[in-house]
Amino acid sequence: MFQTSNALRRSVHSQVTDRVGSSIVRGEIGVGETLPPEMQICEMMDVSRTVVREAIRTLTGKGLIESRPKSGTRVRPPEQWNQLDPDVLRWHLETAEIDRYLAKLFQLRSAVEPAAAALAATHAGEDDIARIRAGCDGMDAAKTNEDFVAADIAFHQAIYFATRNEFFWPIAQMFEITLRQSFTIAAPGSHRPRALREHRAVLDAIVAGDAEAAREATVVLLAHSADDLVRIRGREFETASERDKRKR
Amino acid sequence: MFQTSNALRRSVHSQVTDRVGSSIVRGEIGVGETLPPEMQICEMMDVSRTVVREAIRTLTGKGLIESRPKSGTRVRPPEQWNQLDPDVLRWHLETAEIDRYLAKLFQLRSAVEPAAAALAATHAGEDDIARIRAGCDGMDAAKTNEDFVAADIAFHQAIYFATRNEFFWPIAQMFEITLRQSFTIAAPGSHRPRALREHRAVLDAIVAGDAEAAREATVVLLAHSADDLVRIRGREFETASERDKRKR
DNA sequence: CGCATTTCATTTATCATACATTATGACAAA
DNA sequence: TTTGTCATAATGTATGATAAATGAAATGCG
Missing domain, CATH: 1.10.10.10 (Winged helix-like DNA-binding domain superfamily/Winged helix DNA-binding domain)
Structure with a gap:
């Protein structure tokens, strides 16, 4: 205790x-x-x-x-260096340039997670799906922001595990550290309904075994997640297309 | 024990x-x-x-x-486990199920490398491009299969480095081990002209700073690379779409 | 002088031993 | 049953000694 x-x-x-x-x-x-x-x-x-x-x-x-x-x-x-080693990662994030590193980690996540969702759609077992669903439900039921973020993390991690490919797992670990760091200060309370809907979309695609749908749903999810990060941490997190939008 | x-x-x-x-x-x-x-x-x-x-x-x-x-x-x-740690990776590949693990590593590579190429297109410096070009030229000039594979590895690694994102680098390391293992027995001599053309396409897109073109060129490259792997190592490397094709 | 060789000193690599710390499992007491 | 105590076995830490490796200086030789 x-x-x-x-x-x-x-x-x-x-x-x-x-x-x-x-x-x-x-x-x-x-x-x-x-x-x-x-x-x-x-x-x-x-x-x-x-x-x-x-x-x-x-x-x-x-x-x-x-x-x-x-x-x-x-x-x-x-x-x-084994840059994805949790300790190395932690030492990086201790530096003054946290946002720089968080942005770079988000780049990697954006590359991997859609593919992970697609693989999950074709490889997930019953238990994997149960864990992903539990993540969704947890986000739904969350009263505090901490609970919400914790469920969010659980959801995404479950997707990486559902790939049944152990080489995706370290990315999930990395991602946990990242997300926890990202929202230590401010948590995205406002967009919860939309976020929930988008998470459910990923879940549904995986349950249906539709790899392409899962990939696309994850892309959408990540794009909005990037929006949140820009709002919270700054412009380092902007994607190229968003920069274009702003310039107009 | x-x-x-x-x-x-x-x-x-x-x-x-x-x-x-x-x-x-x-x-x-x-x-x-x-x-x-x-x-x-x-x-x-x-x-x-x-x-x-x-x-x-x-x-x-x-x-x-x-x-x-x-x-x-x-x-x-x-x-x-830090599954992407070079030692852990090596211990995996020492097992009897090499092809299983190589296939999984290829899944990860397929997820990451297109994004890496896209990032390279927008972030690469002069030196990065020089290294990528050197890889292409090396493949062109290669007399033996060893030289060819070595230049191939150098080419792809250069792309990961050109992302200017250190969290992509461990994947490049992983990939080196993988590719070296994949072609220890047989090397893909037959498709060299096509492979060269496709590598040049990636290079050109990166030089032009066209992220989307670089991504797509890499996707094509990887698809054919998967074909080679299926030929050499077996059906574990088939992508979903290829499995469909075969079934018809 | 130029070059190969040897010697030497510094640093890590390994070994051996002793003691400290901590958690487990058994047993006793409440 | 719960709680506390204690012996015990395993890791954690400390220390001194010796081996091996190697970079650099010293040496020898043409």
Whole structure:
């Protein structure tokens, strides 16, 4: 019940991983530069070599660094980072340029989610559909904005799972982080009826097994979702067609 | 349990990571089950506890496992794995069901790459375009199938980078692994003229800054690429529309 | 001087051991 | 049944020692 915030009681090596990883992602240690030697990091953070080494292994596993004897531990070019790794993502979103990153994540989502819905229409099982429907119903029944957003997230995640393609799942994870971040400040209360209708349209298409309808319904949904994001976070989220509209 | 592989000059902890990670991905240690205790793994593989712990950290970072004192180290549900992590991907492709996984990866690629090309059309810089063109030229000049495939990979990767959106890059990485695997046995020599023409079409659309043309050209390219895959690897790669065609 | 070779020092890689921390399961007490 | 205590087993952390690798300086030689 009284679940303590695990931010305070996280293991030491996680904290070190966070500090080092974060400082790499925010560019404090430029690409190609070397981290301080193990021993030095130990002193700086007042932890044992065990902890530092394990943190370095974790970061190596995420593609952020590589280490060789004598030459030290260097930061690899960002092209080789596992940018969709939840931790890397989090470190990105901690920076000052949140909106830039949220916009980029939305670009990826716009690419993937219509296809995911189409796949869901042809691959979803009973349980998948039940989860998607539960998301819709949850949005319907939501009293608070928090409940609404939570149900919204559940709905979209269920679609990714319904593809029965595990390589779509990390995108869903990414998307959860994104959406949660997007609406921490303001939540889209006004367009709820329309949003609900559009979510139902996706659900219906999937239930009917109509891949094309599911894809198109999702495109519509995402377009309006982009509108909300523009309203809430700013113009970074505009699509090309919207920019055109505004210019006229 | 931990099947030995013939790793040659890789570090010890990488080997241990591979053996444990691989056996998890191939399902030898079911979801929710616990790994043998650290000390036991040490004995089984004849390595120090340091190495085992670092391997476990790496796998934890990839979302495969989580460990708590006393209760042990458990395998997390696959929904939480970083499925697009290069190592996880590799462990998947080591299984007997390669074609299944290649097909799923191709589904993701089909979703992402048209959007990537569209973004490239509006975001690519001079250097990006140069790299894409170099890919085309390389395919043109290729004498061997290896050269051809290498240039092909370079071409597609360049498109992902040209999006200027780092969250598309991991997909490019994934795609490299995929394509290399796909054509290890047979290479598509016959359709080279057509393939070249279609690649040029994508390039031209990007140079012209025409996002829609780039998207459509990529869709065409991928459709024919799927044909090749069906020819080489089997029917798992058929798209829905192709299945329809065959049924008639 | 130019070039190959050797030596050396620095840093990571691995090993071994000890101790700390934490959660589980058993058992006792209320 | 509930609650509390405790032993225990597993991971978490710390430390010192040694091995291996490698970049750079020193050396030797033509």
